[in-house]
Amino acid sequence: MRTWTPPVIPELPGAGEAPKLFNTAKGRLEHPAIQDDRATLYVCGLTPYDATHIGHAFTYLTFDIMQRAWRDAGIETVYAQNITDIDDPLLERANATGVDWRGLADEQIGLYRSDMHRMGMIPPDHFVAVTEAIDEIAGGVEELIDLGYAYTVPTPESEAGDDIYFDVRGAQRQSQWRLGDVAPYERALLETLSAERGGDPEREGKRDVLDPLLWRSARVGEPSWESVVGEGRPGWHIECAVIARQALGELFTVQGGGHDLVFPHHEFTAAHVTAISGKPLAHAFCHAALVSYDGHKMSKSRGNLVFVSKLLDGTHAGHPVDPSAIRLALLANHYRTEWEWFDSDLERAERRLAAWREGLDRTTAEPVSASAVLQQLRAALANDLDTPVMLATLDAALAAGVDDPCLVAHAVQALLGVKLQPEE
Template identity: 75%
Template sequence: MRTWTQPDLPQLSGTGSMPKLFNTATQRMEHPAIPDGRALLYVCGITPYDATHLGHAFTYLTFDIMQRAWRDAGIETVYAQNITDVDDPLLERANDTGVDWRVLADEQIGLYRSDMHRLGMLPPEHFIAVTEQIDEISSAVRQLQERGLAYTVETADAEGDDIYFDTAAAERETQWRLGDVAPYDPELMRKLSAERGGDPDRPGKRGPLDPLLWRAARDGEPSWESPVGPGRPGWHIECSVIATGALGGAFTVQGGGSDLIFPHHEYTAAHATALSGTPLAHAYCHVGLVAYQGHKMSKSRGNLVFVSKLLDGGADPSAIRLGLLAHHYRSEWEWHDADLATATRRLDAWRAGLVRPCEDPVVAATVVQQLRAALANDLDTPVMLATLDAALDRGVDEPALVADAVLALLGVRL
């Protein structure tokens, strides 16, 4: 799938430090393993029916900043992202609006691509739609069946039977264990499964948390012929196959919003480990959810703030980035309508500070050093912004150096 154009990324003198990141799976700050100086990053992409709201933007900005930190430390990056372009929410939206699901998906993917480009996000090297990988995904489901790690559940309204992953068998036969990614107790896992696309109460399943691998074809739903019968993929197996196909096993970081910790990332890791015999990723990094009007931004509630509307209304892309970067990526926070104006004032103040005459300026090289130190500390962008507030309020001795650093490390154009 076509991605978007690479933004400007100035090369700074010297190098930063490899960032220490919070690993959800271990609940510790760590330096993820990066063999051969090459960081491999997979981030779960959008389901294209309501793109791109600020919750999306906050997530993808986090991993944009992560890549900038790695690159500044002299580490090569390879970035993969999927698009879930066939899924129940997309099909429901298409049905509600009377638009063909493929047309709706293409329209929203185009909008998302445009939003990412306008915001100056680093594009993925691998940008892959689920519908481009149906053969690979169905073959993976067949492999899990052959290894005794999947089973069928009788389905009255379909051409065949649905296929589920056997959690208990996977725990016996592979090195994966339930809870390897998600630090939750079983009761919470069951609750989250029901809320996030699972079906813990479905009759015929061997275990309540067992996730769907292949949904047998139903009337009125898209389906594909496959080695496991006509149908379409379940959610988690899609990312397992796309991620490992693009990056291989045991890549550096699996990323996404915190609402993906369970069941999505837990079972993406389970499927990948069952298929390859190796863990999915060295570290799992998750971004806090963004609220608006008192509630988490969600499509069901309709309290979404769209990037395209802000940009079309005249917002500076750098101001939008600053409004998001004012919050640490792991924090849960609420966007207020006044936040854009606040970020715009900060951006204007920085731009004015670059050209302000000053008798006792701050040493720009010291500012860059401070920015790099904050970035290496779990991508601490609020500290980076505070550092720049202080330096540009006083003035700096090399404005061009600071401007290049702000663009290279934060993607903010001064």
């Protein structure tokens, strides 16, 4: 699937350090294993029916900054992202609005692609829609069946066959994966989260209430595909398991996404891959915090969404917003800290951006060393992507004036994706 044009990333003198990152699975900061100066990253993409809100943007900006840190450290990055362009929420929205689900998905993917380009996000090297990989995903389900990690559940409402589920208890007995490897939570919480996040604990015939769907057999009125495991469509977790493994190989550097994906999605994606390959999915699991608005977590079900496209075109704030200002509004929050969006955040970011641009032209008797500023920015970036410290560093330096404005401007654009000067 087509991505978008990559942003300009200026080259900087010297090199930064590979960042320490918080590994959710281990509950600690660590340097994910990087082999041959090459980092591989998989970030779960959106379901295209409500693109692109600020919560999405905060997540994808987190992994944009992660890649910028790696690249500044001289590490090659290979980035893969999926698009879940067939899923129950997409079908429900299409039915509710009386539109074709394919048309809705195509429209929203186009909007997402435009938003990411205008926001200066590094595009994925592998950008894969689920509908482009149905045969490969079905092949992954077949492998799990052959290995004894899957079973069928009677499905009388389908004339195409029975649904196929992943056997959580069997995988724990026979594979290296253990429930809680990614999400170290108590069983009661896992059951609650499964019910809230796409699981079906009430489904009769399952061996364990947590067992996730691998393949949904065809139903009347639903899209389906012929495959080696029958006519139907894939479950959520096996989609990412197969796409990630095919794009990046086994045991890649970081699996990323929003914090609401820790369980069940990333737990069971890891379970599927480990059951098939005998190896863990990734060295580290990194998650961006959730964003609230109007007192609640930003979500499609509540409708409390702030859309990037409406900020950019001026329909939200009453004037078109500079993409760099949106980035600054997001970067003022550390990626692991939950926060609430207020329109005043955007106003504050616009004032900050204007002050930084003015600060580049400030001349003083004792300007701040631009090289020292770059060193401080790199140190904060290496410390678990501490963007609030980076912003505070730049506030102070540009208020005082710097001895090499061009270097600072290039550093801000390369490390934060914020433009202080017109592109050359």
